[in-house]
Amino acid sequence: MIRDWLPALRHRIGHRGAFLLFLAALDVAYARRLAWPDPHLDASPLYAYLTGIAPGQVWAVLWGGVGVLCGWGAFRVRDAIAFTAAMALKFVWAAVNLLGWLFASLPQGDWATALWVFAALVVYDVANWPEPAREPGGTG
Template sequence: MRCRAVRRLKRRLGRRGTILTSYGLVWLLYGYGQLTTPQPDQRGLATALSIMPLSGWGWCWIAAGIVALVSAWAPPGRDAIAFIVLPLIVVPWMASYLAAWISGGFPRGWVAAAVWAVITVPVLVVAGWPEPPRAKKAEPPYEH
């Protein structure tokens, strides 16, 4: 029974929906973490925090995660917004870490920026993938 449910879920979500679900959950949890247990060393986020407080950024991460989770269930071709929103929230984070590294305020800023860039690459790759067509059930051979 469980295997059948997993197969149906996999078929319903597809590859793109699976990525959106995974990243949506991660982004949502990351945002929740920023709200409930903010990172203690925020030097790398100085630029981002000059624009908005960490709680605001936390809600942005949560919103991006929700958009991805909802889009994962959208019909094929209607999930594009999630593939824009997921990497978009990472840009200010990367830019802030890079700015902190360049200014000397956070020596490991380049590492954090690189990690966020690499984490986002699969989203950008999958955004260009068409969902493969569903396999058709084979018809039994007809006897002549």
């Protein structure tokens, strides 16, 4: 069954759309993690630092909102807003980790900063790929 609709979906959304769907899944999963942390995460220095800035549910809404926007953007020809939001969120997350490392002794904040800057740069790179060819009658 997947063999029937998966290639059609891939053709419809192209490489950029597929990447946005990946980002949507990542961001929504991260939102879920922040909204309902397991006891190990709840006790982590990062989560304590984050919830000192804003409640976990606020962070979750931010991540989830960007995830939904990326999911919507995957099916749009004009997807710049979704890519911009995804990239901006990753840069903000890098900055939060950097500030935590510099001023709150957040363990591995330097590593997390590098990871999220890299993720933002990957989003930036994919956002600059040429638009895929779309079939007539597509949304956009």
